Every structure is written in structure tokens, then in C-alpha cells.
């Protein structure tokens with residue numbers, strides 16, 4: 001059957017939002033391979049930001065993650081923080097995307113995260129041997145980029161102004177939730 005999103009489909013926020021909301025397992029039936037090939041890093045970061053927006057709209061923490069295969073550029077995992085939605089003490093944008101991708105060898109994969117990875121996510125990124133991480137916001141938070149480089153993970157900064165503004169708004173609205181999510185309950189005491 002013909003794909004719904006093809007190589008001729010324009011790369012718009014609306015199309016990227018459909019991809020953000022679709023289950024990863026359904027993407028191969030709906031999105032033609034060639035569409036993914038034409039997406040640039042900034043487009044995958046947009047998908048991650050649209051997932052962050054979805055989480056914000058659900059009253060959660062606005063952090064999203066997307067994992068792609070470096071050769072095919074297909075999405076193999078994606079997700080967003082669900083600390084609030086799932087009442088889960090630890091489910092960050094990155095861990096959500098990694099869980100969605102499953103127990104893979106990530107040495108030929110790139111993870112896009114809308115926020116600079118926290119200590120636990122950064123550790124997981126190098127422990128699972130990711131080739132590269134692209135960080136969408138080092139304005140609101142930063143700190144683990146150098147450690148990741150020292151562990152052999154390529155780190156690129158690709159700031160997305162919409163994602164940065166969204167995170168700054170959330171932090172102003174819910175400073176305690178931001179602290180709990182980023183640093184854990186220990187930081188709130």
C-alpha cells in the first residue's frame with residue numbers, strides 16, 4: 001500500500017507533529033523511507049520539541065527525545081518525560097525514547113534530546129554506547145556534555161529556540177517540579 005507520508009511530502013511542523021504522535025512501530029507503514037532521508041538534524045530536534053510540547057499539554061515536564069539510525073535516518077525510538085503522567089519517579093525524555101527503542105546496540109544511533117541530559121540520562125547514554133547525542137537546550141541547563149565526550153560519545157549542540165522558550169516558561173510556572181525532575185527529591189530539601 002502507498003505510504004501516507006512520502007518523499008514528496010513537505011517537511012512542516014504539522015507533518016513532524018503527526019510523526020511525533022504516531023507509535024514508533026507504526027511509522028514504517030505510514031512514512032516512506034525517503035522522507036526520513038531528507039530530514040536534517042534540526043527536523044528531528046523539532047520532533048523532540050513537539051513531544052516536549054505534548055508532555056507540557058498533559059501537565060508534565062516538557063522534555064522529549066528521539067533516536068534515529070545513523071544510516072537510514074529512520075526513527076527507532078521516541079518519547080517524552082512522564083514523571084507526572086505515569087507518577088513515575090524517573091522517566092525522562094531520554095529514558096522514554098530508549099525504552100521505546102528497546103535493548104538495542106546504539107553504537108550506530110543518535111539521540112536527540114530537547115534538554116541537556118541529567119546525570120542519570122547522561123550515564124545511560126554512554127552505558128548504552130550511543131554514537132552521538134544532539135542537545136537542544138544548553139541555555140536552561142547544562143553540565144554533562146564534557147563527561148559524555150570523555151566517554152567517547154559525540155556531542156553536538158543544536159539549540160531549538162521554541163524548545164528553550166517552552167522549558168523556561170515551565171520552569172517559571174513549576175519550579176519545584178523542575179527541581180524534582182532534574183536533581184531528584186534530595187535537591188528539594
Ligand SMILES: O=c1cc[nH]c(=O)[nH]1
Nearest residue numbers: 063081092093117118
Ligand atoms: O535530561 C533530562 C533532565 C530532566 N528531565 C528529563 O526528562 N531529561
